Amino acid sequence: MQCDSDEEWTQPFLDEEDPLPNQICPYATSSEISIKSMLEISSIDSDDVVLDLGCGDGRIVIYAAKHYGIRGIGLDINPELIKSANENAKKEGVDHLVLFKVQDFANESFDFKLSSIGLYNNNNNNDNNNKLIYPTILTCYLIPRALKVIESKVKKLIRDNDSESTNHKSIRIATIVYPFERWQHINDDNSLKIFLYTKDSIDIIPKSLDSSNPIFI
Structure with missing residues (x-):
């Protein structure tokens, strides 16, 4: 999605077929x-x-590592995209900060714990970030049906585990283009269609939700 700050946002074409x-x-x-x-x-x-x-090609995680010096994980089910992500991370000189894996994160068995995903070496006890049990920022650019698949899992993560993710930070979720259908965002960038969710908004139902379909997560 290409958009400049002074341009009108336009929705990209997304093929609904599963390749x-x-x-x-x-x-x-x-x-x-x-x-x-x-x-x-x-x-x-x-x-x-x-x-x-x-x-995808890892650009969000790579940008965060390059501009903020933080660690990050990218998950995708497409091995070709993961290969591109690893190549891009190496080109940008941040491959030591990031991890890209072929992963079906929509699967019920998926565990958000950093140790389960493999970002940290459990033997590296001197890494201060090892106190982080879960990632503190989740990002996604997913179509509505995909967000619906993961929404209950993400809410459960925050509802059950947010307090133990770290001693001083809460988990935040940011989406691009599409919001979660049954979860009211707490902040947004309307011009770029970016929506932020936190524990404070977890049980707030959007006012625009169709009341004829009152099935809440």
């Missing part, structure tokens, strides 16, 4: 200005760890 088994969202790119806004609206700092769900 790979278990793929819940087609590949689409996000612009640097959108990535910058997404991380800024999440109040990113050097203590954060980013997890990008459906990372």
